[in-house]
Amino acid sequence: MLNFDFYNPTQILFGQGQIASLANLVPAGARVMMLYGGGSIRQNGVYDEVMAALTDHKVLEFGGIEPNPSYETLVRAIAQVKAENIDFLLAVGGGSVIDGTKFVAAGAMLDDDPWSIFEQRSANIVSALPFGTVLTLPATGSEMNSGSVVTRKSTQEKRSFMSRKVFPQFSILDPSKTFSLPPRQVGNGVVDAFAHIMEQYLTYPVNAKVQDRFAEGLLLTLIEEGPQALANTDDYDVRSNVMWCATLALNGLIGAGVPHDWATHMVGHELTALYNLDHAQTLAVILPSMLRARKEEKRAKLLQYAQRVWGLAGGDEDTRIEAAIARTEEFFNKMGVGTRLGDYGLGPESIEPVIAALEAHRMTRLGEHRDVTAEVSRKVLQMSL
Known part of the structure; x- marks a missing residue:
């Protein structure tokens, strides 16, 4: 067996009804941005459950993250995070939404172009905004790891990065939310x-x-x-x-x-x-x-x-x-x-x-x-x- 350094700080809340735990998982007084994809969470009830759990929190939304999350979309999210003084992110969706949220979490803490994360092989990620996830599509494992993949449409590049700064603080996994x-x-x-x-x-x-x-x-x-x-x-x-x-x-x-x-x-x-x-x-x-x-x-x-x-x-x-x-x-x-x-x-x-x-x-x-x-x-x- 090779030497290794295993580290994984993500809390997993698994099972039906766990979305309600968001009320206690998200810090009190946090300004929250909920990031999601094409809107299916509004159809399957996840959106309503999340908003009900966060009734006592200030929640802003950013939708439209693509199945292969694009740099062009994510930089708009970063701009909104900075403009609204967001201090906690919540990814609600599948691996693409979570990957995109990791990029936003790291990019929002940079003064230069967030694409530099890839050019510098994550060396410039000194800190990242805290975030959690509500998983609706099991596939990538992004809900419990430190990796992210982002596509830059203008140059047809798909790049990845890893950083221990972008482990989710928690991830909620409710299998019943995958029925649809x-x-x-x-x-x-x-x-x-x-x-x-x-x-x-x-x-x-x-x-x-x-x-x-x-x-x-x-x-x-x-x-x-x-x-x-x-x-x-x-x-x-x-x-x-x-x-x-x-x-x-x-x-x-x-x-x-x-x-x-x-x-x-x-x-x-x-x-x-x-x-x-x-x-x-x-x-x-x-x-x-x-x-x-x-x-x-x-x-x-x-x-x-x-x-x-x-x-x-x-x-x-x-x-x-x-x-x-x-x-x-x-x-x-x-x-x-x-x-x-x-x-x-x-x-x-x-x-x-x-x-x-x-x-x-x-x-x-x-x-x-x-x-x-x-x-x-x-x-x-x-x-x-």
């Missing part, structure tokens, strides 16, 4: 969580048995419960397991003391920025091909994954590995998420712009061994057609 999600968002969320686990689990062995077993348990739970979440929209127990899986997939626990990959995510980010694919769609496309292209480097963990997650113990090694990758693709398709670029209308002409973007953003030494070059990424994309 459309199938596309449910499927995307399961695939997103699955890929997050794979980026930390499917690398190379370091005898981290605890982390491996945690990761395998989460993968098995998603495989069991993901299709049920699509079939039974109001099954509270199913939605509870999916929601908690998505949080644990990226709260730092299974990634402590093990090597990480994240090459699939980096290539996927460029696909989203250039062609506006959903984040999970890019992961479903790239991950299987990334595993095939790097089969030798990942052989030991691929065989472990084949046996422990998919129960594949017979046949030669290559047969088991290919069967495990094929099962992964089948699972993504079962969740309604296509696994080929062609599923989204993209052909061979889409590849070189992605490679150019990876090179421009210095993403040419990716993966747990830093050996995913631009040429490897090109091969992966070609295999994904």
Whole structure:
């Protein structure tokens, strides 16, 4: 097992009725800005519950944060935070709203262009506004981690940052608030969580048995419960397991003391920025091909994954590995998420712009061994057609 420094200060309040806890969680006298997305929280009752809990607080609103939160939208939120002297933020929505809120929390404390957060690799984040979250879409794990991804539309860049200053103080997870999600968002969320686990689990062995077993348990739970979440929209127990899986997939626990990959995510980010694919769609496309292209480097963990997650113990090694990758693709398709670029209308002409973007953003030494070059990424994309 590798050395690690695990830190996670986020309080989780899980279950029905927990939104009412906001009355005590948000500091008395705070000037609060509630950030949200397209307005679905008004339709599913979450908005009313939040406002009822914050009756004794001054609450301003900022809506319209996109599924891939844009820098252009978020700088407007930062300007409003400064103008209104906001001192507490509340993200109500999915991972994109929470990611955007983290950027706002950090950017509002800067005097210069908030995009400098990415240019300086978070080194200029000395402080951030405190914030909490009410999660309505389990997927990214942003409700319990210190990472954020933001897209700059004007330059077609999708960039990420991490800082311990932007851990949520608390996150409220009520599985019943996911009942009204459309199938596309449910499927995307399961695939997103699955890929997050794979980026930390499917690398190379370091005898981290605890982390491996945690990761395998989460993968098995998603495989069991993901299709049920699509079939039974109001099954509270199913939605509870999916929601908690998505949080644990990226709260730092299974990634402590093990090597990480994240090459699939980096290539996927460029696909989203250039062609506006959903984040999970890019992961479903790239991950299987990334595993095939790097089969030798990942052989030991691929065989472990084949046996422990998919129960594949017979046949030669290559047969088991290919069967495990094929099962992964089948699972993504079962969740309604296509696994080929062609599923989204993209052909061979889409590849070189992605490679150019990876090179421009210095993403040419990716993966747990830093050996995913631009040429490897090109091969992966070609295999994904």
